[in-house]
Amino acid sequence: MTLLLLDGTPIQGKGLKITANLRIEADDMSGQTSNTEKAHKGFKPKTLTVTLNIPYTNAGWLRDLMRLAEATEGGGQLKTYRVVNDTAAAFGMRQVQFAEGVSAREDDILTMWRIQFGLTEKKSNPEKVEKRSAKGTVTAQSGTGSVVGGAGSDGNGTSGELTGFEATLKKVDDWLGGSK
Structure with a gap:
């Protein structure tokens, strides 16, 4: 007999079945080729899909399940439950x-509801590891060469040494505008 407890509260129903799933994200790296290489992008939270039947005579079981599903914590976030189940533990x-x-x-023949819901893992081990790993720090990058468009060493926007052409233009500029 399958058992499912959420914070110690049993999920009641008949024919309880649980399917567990781990999704592994990957991107296709083949482009337009027939290459089968994939880029691993990490593990997504594990999920449980729960199916069960609740007879109409036990409508209270469905009400209890709905109370659990609609429960929230501080800030309006969905409530996180401790789960007890063999498949979840595995x-x-x-x-x-x-x-x-x-x-x-509603079942077409039997007097019962066919229930299905999903549970997703919270505070998973990969999530904890990701939060614990050191964040990469950004360092300033510099290149070789000189600054383009910046103020030069003499404070007038020109560098100390001018090329021949720049020196000629400076002489013309000084003659037209006058020297300060």
């Missing part, structure tokens, strides 16, 4: 939040 999941909604569909 996947290394300890804390979860409701994700992607809760659906309840």
Whole structure:
């Protein structure tokens, strides 16, 4: 018998089934070729998809589930639950939040609801490692050569040494504008 507890509260229903999923993000690096190389972009939070049936006579079970799904913490954030389940434990999941909604569909033949909802991992190990890793610091970069368009060493916007052409232009400028 499958058991699912959220903060010690049992999720009640019949035929409880849990599917765990770990999505691995990767980008195709092949471009227009038939190369199969992929660029690993990290692990996304693990998810649990839960399906179960609740008889109409046990409508309180569905109300309890909805209370859990709609619960919030400070700041209006979704409540994070400690999860107890064999599949979740095997996947290394300890804390979860409701994700992607809760659906309840009336069965066509039996007098019950078919329930499905998702739980996503919160505070996962990859997330903790990412937060702990040192952030790369940005260092100033400099190149070889001289500053372009900046004020020169003499304070007049010209450098100490002028090329022949620049010296000629300076003489013409000084003659036209007068020397200060």
